[in-house]
Amino acid sequence: MNSFLSNAKRSCGEFLSSFKISQSTILHMVLGNNSCDLDSCVSAIVLAWFRSQMKNGNEVYVPVVNIERKQFRTRTEIAYLLDHLNIDSRNIICIDEANVRELSNVGKGFFHLTLVDHHVLLKSIEYLQTYVKEIIDHRPQLIELPSRIKCNISLVGSCSTLVAEEMLKNKAFSVPSVVETLLLATILIDTSNLSVDVGKSTPRDEAVVKQLSGKRTKDELNLLFRSVADAKFSVSGLTTEEIILKDPKWIENSLETIMMSTLHLDVREFFAREDSIDVIRNYCATHNLLAWVALAPVINQFKPIALYCEDDEVREKIIEKLIVSDLLLVKTSDEDHARSDVKFLRMYNCKNTRKQVLPLINEVLQQRSSNLSA
Known part of the structure; x- marks a missing residue:
């Protein structure tokens, strides 16, 4: 995962300069929502990673979190989980590091966009709408979307559930442990550990957790949930x-x-x-x-x-x-x-x-x- 993120960040940085020389690559950005919670971040990272493993052609997949770098430290649960999995957060691309305005000028044939965990762009970046090729979201649909956009909008507990379902459909694909943990932690956080009383989870969330858990015990899943939840609710040192x-x-x-x-x-x-x-x-x-x-x-x-x-x-x-x-x-x-x-x-x-x-x-x-x- 570190290698993928490092390469993606380098590709994003080099794309504009190389585009002037050779128009042979398509940059496909996977963009999370502007709240940049754990689900948005993990959905963007994992989907971009998976698509890069499956790609046939000249598309380069780049995950981008929709938050400025200076605010990233406030996402304490993300920082904790990445550190827990030895993923270098410096390789995460923040929205202010992605040159989105410049990328939007290269033309629709060379810049594509997938939205995860949202389907409505903020006014500040709504100029990107014409580049949206796909949407994966788990919230109620607020606007009518163009028919040209491939949509997977389903009311489940976590957008990461929808990303995981896409991977798990490919029976020949082996999901690495680090990716399993990213997805499991996120789905458990979004559904309050699949709590019936809280009522956020759906049978689809539960099925994905079961498939991803493998040999992990219930106690191990509870520990994963509790450690990430503790990090999420920590405001220590924050203004x-x-x-x-x-x-x-x-x-x-x-x-x-x-x-x-x-x-x-x-x-x-x-x-x-x-x-x-x-x-x-x-x-x-x-x-x-x-x-x-x-x-x-x-x-x-x-x-x-x-x-x-x-x-x-x-x-x-x-x-x-x-x-x-x-x-x-x-x-x-x-x-x-x-x-x-x-x-x-x-x-x-x-x-x-x-x-x-x-x-x-x-x-x-x-x-x-x-x-x-x-």
């Missing part, structure tokens, strides 16, 4: 801004953006930080965010939701949308840690994650876009 950027997702309309963070520490502990409100306010202002929303770990049988939005009308519409949802079971909250700048809610259906919350907030955002353009 307040790095904490809100540790696990973010963005939704957009044509003009505005909302960011939703998953906080990996108690909401009371986070807002006890003296700079918490200033960091949120400054980040929203600097990045022109309409609102910031956060989902925190369970407290007393509910998940806290924090909402910062300076637009009173938008804030109230988001709160109303979440409260009226029969799925979420959200109620207003007046906590001791509450700050006048932030509104707090309680979500009592603790099986829900951002996957259930974000579509509702997106409805508010898209309705606002319709109203603004009317």
Whole structure:
């Protein structure tokens, strides 16, 4: 794996200069989503690696994680798993190292793109849409996609499950131990160790875990899950801004953006930080965010939701949308840690994650876009 990643990084760096001399190679980038969680990173790495093993022709497969290098250290579970498997993280290509703007100028015949763990590009890189050849994603489809794009969009617990299924269909292909561990760790993290109570896993996730596990015992799988989970939820040494950027997702309309963070520490502990409100306010202002929303770990049988939005009308519409949802079971909250700048809610259906919350907030955002353009 180290050899593949090192060669891929070198190929990505050399492609533009060599393209000017000889137009004989196609660079095929496999791009993860902009939250760059473990699933997005591993899906990109493993799919690019597998396709490179199977390729017939002149395509060079390059995995790219959709995050800037300076933010990579906040993905503590990725750093832990790579180190655990002796994979050099310096060979991981970050989005700011990939020269995507320059690559988009070489023409569709020589630059291809596969999206993993997402199917909607951010506005900042939506110029890449014309190069998308394939999509592999495990979230609900939000937009209509062109028929020219090969799509595998299935509601499973982890995108890595879909990547693993492609490999496992090839009975003649032997999956190396390091790749098995990358995929197993990711699927277990995404499904909370295949927990029935949490309800994130599907029979397809379970089947893939069974196939990949081989001779690994249940105790070994539990240990793998626990060690990566501990790393994921570690915020040791991170600044307040790095904490809100540790696990973010963005939704957009044509003009505005909302960011939703998953906080990996108690909401009371986070807002006890003296700079918490200033960091949120400054980040929203600097990045022109309409609102910031956060989902925190369970407290007393509910998940806290924090909402910062300076637009009173938008804030109230988001709160109303979440409260009226029969799925979420959200109620207003007046906590001791509450700050006048932030509104707090309680979500009592603790099986829900951002996957259930974000579509509702997106409805508010898209309705606002319709109203603004009317």
